[in-house]
Amino acid sequence: MPKVGMQPIRRQQLIEATLQAVDQVGLGDASIALIARLAGVSNGIISHYFQDKNGLIAATMSYVMKMLGEGVNVRREALQEDTPRAHLLAIIEGNFDASQVNGPAMKTWLAFWASSMHQPSLHRLQRINDHRLYSNLCCQFRRVLPLYHARKAARGLAALIDGLWLRGALSGDGFDTEQAIRIACEYMDLQLAKQHNLPPQAAEEPPATLALKAGMRGG
């Protein structure tokens, strides 16, 4: 039993116990005592490696987000072709990776979202993650669509991915990953198809009235 250099081991151990606890009883009832018991360590060790319970939860959230990012990146780096469609598909599939559609992850995400409405530190994490998805999508759409349409397509696809994930998570049945991916892909293809339909002169700018309204919120 090593007595030095335990920090990374214990941290991971405790993060996984937290996911397990959230899966079993929810974030609200995931007490320090339960998490410690699941990790097979004493209560006090948590404040030794994380400042307090919030620290542990934030670390757990960061870990789940890191898993999501990796699920996407692994797929993108393995791509044979560098087309926007291939990248978008990788992003979609990464969002429905096995690491994201299991019980602990789904319950943790939902609890995270609810908590982020009241905890500034979690809210910041959440915004970074939200923006990452949008930004990745927008970047790929931008390669074939004018800015305004790329933004709208990215916003729509990000929302569709999150919505499909949300409804899948809440359904309580097994998550039908394939169906979700199929619906998201269809949306992606419908948006990509616009590159052939848009009139060249209107391509860079939205219709005036819409542009104004959208512009008010930075659209």
Add this chain to the structure above:
Amino acid sequence: MPKVGMQPIRRQQLIEATLQAVDQVGLGDASIALIARLAGVSNGIISHYFQDKNGLIAATMSYVMKMLGEGVNVRREALQEDTPRAHLLAIIEGNFDASQVNGPAMKTWLAFWASSMHQPSLHRLQRINDHRLYSNLCCQFRRVLPLYHARKAARGLAALIDGLWLRGALSGDGFDTEQAIRIACEYMDLQLAKQHNLPPQAAEEPPATLALKAGMRGG
């Protein structure tokens, strides 16, 4: 101070205080004492009108869901024309009604979803609500699309609506209702447009392989 017929008044008073408390501190920290204080009544009275805290929360959730249903129904009943598009638009707009995009409602929905993963009674409420949106959308799509495509369109639009709402709620900035509606409408129109593109003979059935897979999860 009337001593009879107080029940509906007090119940509504307490439900609104609960929404206020959740808005202020989150569901986890919305204690009986805080809710009672916000409602201007004593602690003990809550168990008099609701069995316990869970009863109050379930009633609050039902109330928010009822508001959502009314937001949709009012719009549908006011329709001038009975086209599927008009109904779908009413459903979309109802989901972004003012009653659903304010702080208390958004925070309550998020907390509701997180809790529903662990509380069977809330999970039941949640499934009914989810199914209602899907069912309403599917019913309208079905008037112009074959069953398989109607289902997919309904699933997609339901997810898109929820996803747009979710991302709007989590953003922390003001909710850009118009943009959300615009994106959802575009999706609706793209789906409705299929009625002219589908080959007549394939209309009622999806390709065999997909049908099988989808059917396995009750598609």
Add this chain to the structure above:
Amino acid sequence: MPKVGMQPIRRQQLIEATLQAVDQVGLGDASIALIARLAGVSNGIISHYFQDKNGLIAATMSYVMKMLGEGVNVRREALQEDTPRAHLLAIIEGNFDASQVNGPAMKTWLAFWASSMHQPSLHRLQRINDHRLYSNLCCQFRRVLPLYHARKAARGLAALIDGLWLRGALSGDGFDTEQAIRIACEYMDLQLAKQHNLPPQAAEEPPATLALKAGMRGG
């Protein structure tokens, strides 16, 4: 068992239990649980009547200070003659009243002083009390002595009273009240005797150099 109007009864009950607990184990080890047990009530009741442990302790300190004030005032109101010496004697005797030289009071005072160095609310209480003794003494000396000498006499007698009390409390043996009073009285009489010895012209002002230095600290 009355269920309303318990506040003053419970508060007094808890204050006395606090004194008892401090007497038994010291302020540092006087836990909420011990105090509640000594009072014969539940742990939770303390936060119902006092905001928290600090609230209870502050209330206890106020109570001990009030007792001291009353011990002095009762004696002063019972005086047959209105001479400065009679008042000063009453103040001295009041400070060695039975309510101040018992175990619980002595231990509470000592703990109070130590805590007041780090808790602003207790420090404020402490300063009020300290100033009251000085002020009462100074007021009486002032009737027969010029200002400067009255102030010095008051400062000296206040310190002597506190010092006699302190050394008595710390001795661990029984408190020799009579001896303490005798020593304080002698000091009082030596100071009062100055009224016949002071040269008339120097009476109102101290020697210049001393006045300057003393004045720098508000002397």
Add this chain to the structure above:
Amino acid sequence: MPKVGMQPIRRQQLIEATLQAVDQVGLGDASIALIARLAGVSNGIISHYFQDKNGLIAATMSYVMKMLGEGVNVRREALQEDTPRAHLLAIIEGNFDASQVNGPAMKTWLAFWASSMHQPSLHRLQRINDHRLYSNLCCQFRRVLPLYHARKAARGLAALIDGLWLRGALSGDGFDTEQAIRIACEYMDLQLAKQHNLPPQAAEEPPATLALKAGMRGG
């Protein structure tokens, strides 16, 4: 980094860190972890040099008391004349030495007194210190006063010194050392002046009745 002969260095390092911790947060909140951090060493080392926390605290108290003793002795050894008044003055000034009127020392003394009421080992230390002051004073007064009066003078001056120190420490403002010394000196001189006023035959014995009472408590 030497590995031998560290004991006195480490002990002094830890004692000074303890004084610093007590100054910052009070004895009650001066945890081992804080003291170790202030000393720049690890938690575990404290039990290596002191048996436990009590050992460290007792050593710290002894150190402060030693400083007081040295503050007095240095002054007495530097005296030009061997008169009682010179010695008494040195004792008074030593008690208001810079080593005794700074924040760490004042807070430590107050905490020490409070703790000594409940910890026999500290109580013993405290009694030794108290007796030393009395004994030193009494010894000098005895050179010019009969026993009974010397004792009373010593008791009074000891109490006045402690009381002046106490009120200065508690005031929270800067400690007006000069004023305290002036008041104590005046008392000393008033007592010394008795050597010329006492009737020779009554010099060695107090009045009978008082002697009896005082004797009962070891007067």
Add this chain to the structure above:
DNA sequence: GATGAATGAGTGTTCATTCAT
């Protein structure tokens, strides 16, 4: 000699719930 990982009992506090009034 020195570290810091690990423990687990103990702390103040919160809270849903009950119930006499």
Add this chain to the structure above:
DNA sequence: CATGAATGAACACTCATTCAT
């Protein structure tokens, strides 16, 4: 109907101490 007094278990967190390295 309505109050608020009272409970006691549960909570996050602290901390002195131990001990393998």
